[in-house]
Amino acid sequence: MDVFILSLASLMSVRKKAAPRNRRSTRSSPPRPLRRLLRQISASAVLAFVAASCALNPNWREQLQIEQLSVGQFSLEDVLPDWRWPALPSLPSLSGNLSTVQSPDGVFVQTSFASCADFFPQRSAPVVPEAPILRELCFTDFALLHSGQYKTPVFVVERLSRSKLSQSSQFKRSDKFYAEARLPQAERAELADYRGSGYSRGHMAPAGDMYSAEGMAQSFSLANMVPQNQRHNAGAWSKIEGDTRKYVQRAQGDVYVYTGPVYESPVQTIGAGKVAIPKYLYKLVYDPNTGKSWVHWHENSPDTKVGAPISYQEFVNRTGLHLLPHLSR
Template sequence: MHFLRSTLLAALLALAAGAAQAAFEACRDFFPNRTPPVIADSDRLIARDLCYDAFAILHSGLRKTPIFVVERLSPEQIDDAGDETRTNRFFADARLRAAERATLADYKGSGYDRGHMAPAGDMPTAQAMAQSFSLANMVPQAPEHNRGLWAKVVEKGTRQYVKRSGHTVYVFTGPVFPATPKTIGPGRVWVPAALFKLIYDPQAGRAWAHWSDNRDDAQPTRPLSYEELQRRTGIDFLPGITPGY
């Protein structure tokens, strides 16, 4: 009963603030309390929810990138992921309208990597691995940032935390854009100014976020509090939850 009241209250507050909550009816288990984030101005972003085997995406047809990607990571999933071979078969997601999705042509010759938001290294099965190469799961990412700081510090560090914790942790990843965005390709895919990765540990009651500029020379920074990430992004990732830091 308490959970139902909290969910209803979050939905009413979202409507009152002009925000919206995506449905994710087929994959609500990816979210804490099975409650997706509340997004301001989601209609303007042409937001569509996409469910995959090991992650879910709220996708922007305006930006042609994720708004956020969510994973429910466990130590067992990470162990299984170590057995899978990276496929590198990128593809445009046919569930999105042609005018709303990135294509391989958009990234070709752009100077940017196709940067995973839900990492291939987290995928526990061959099918989940293949799905992670959907361009709906990608953002244009500075190559050295993608392969260096982001992969070796942020993504690897997140997996190490989940392994040490011994239990399931929720992870939200996404891009943040400048007021005047740069775009790539004939489809005009938006290039992020920064990326974030939010880790919420429900057993510890804590949440914190990595924030990293999308540049080859980006340096590690101190993690943000949940409140600061919410302020910077305008997204309530954890409706009804007030985590510690």
């Protein structure tokens, strides 16, 4: 970033270093209009590079302010009068392969997850109801579809096995929560949103499931969190997570686990960023070796108890989420 600023400063200082009008030069120089045009073209090239870099790296936009692009008397408006920072919708989408699907039940989005398709059974990515600002994020030990509207996941998926869970005990829980830098600031939760809210930062992919050091650290991304009632998180929900791990350790092969929030209107929020508080949480467990699937459906409440799970089809009826499209009717 400092290199960009120095480059701009160097270009923009040309005007200050120009020879006085009444002083002759021993070297010939281009006519004044051409010199100005050349300065504008050079500065425009650098600014375009900065703009593209900031669009691809949203965090840089927080470090680089418009005022830094004005040095001396040569300002941004001299070069590109109509130039503005890229608006969020024009940023490169992390889910550029998403496509919509029409059905009698409404408009749905076919996700892709081309970079981490192995997390899904038969490499079959979910079909979900159309919603604003959906972005796919791949991590080392899990993947998720993120909602920029609610600033929480739509779902998080894990591909677990007995051998993977046997490695999880090797890694110490980091507890270093962080905002997800791959998401634009306007779409992500911040640490300050949870501070003093009365809600815990509830993991969707649990830290206890992680089977690599990178996965453990990444599980503390706020993109993997929802505002969760603290008693529910430490009580009934913690038991569901533990029971799921016990099942995986008994299973004969890979088990796919999907976890996420469900909202009901009116949606309550926390923090200045208005991170949505889910009404319910779900955990779908699918064992392709037995063909069995079930869904734990919990209200995000301190009084929630562990009860009987619901069927996958009932889950689809309640949410419209076809997380296992090869099983959906």
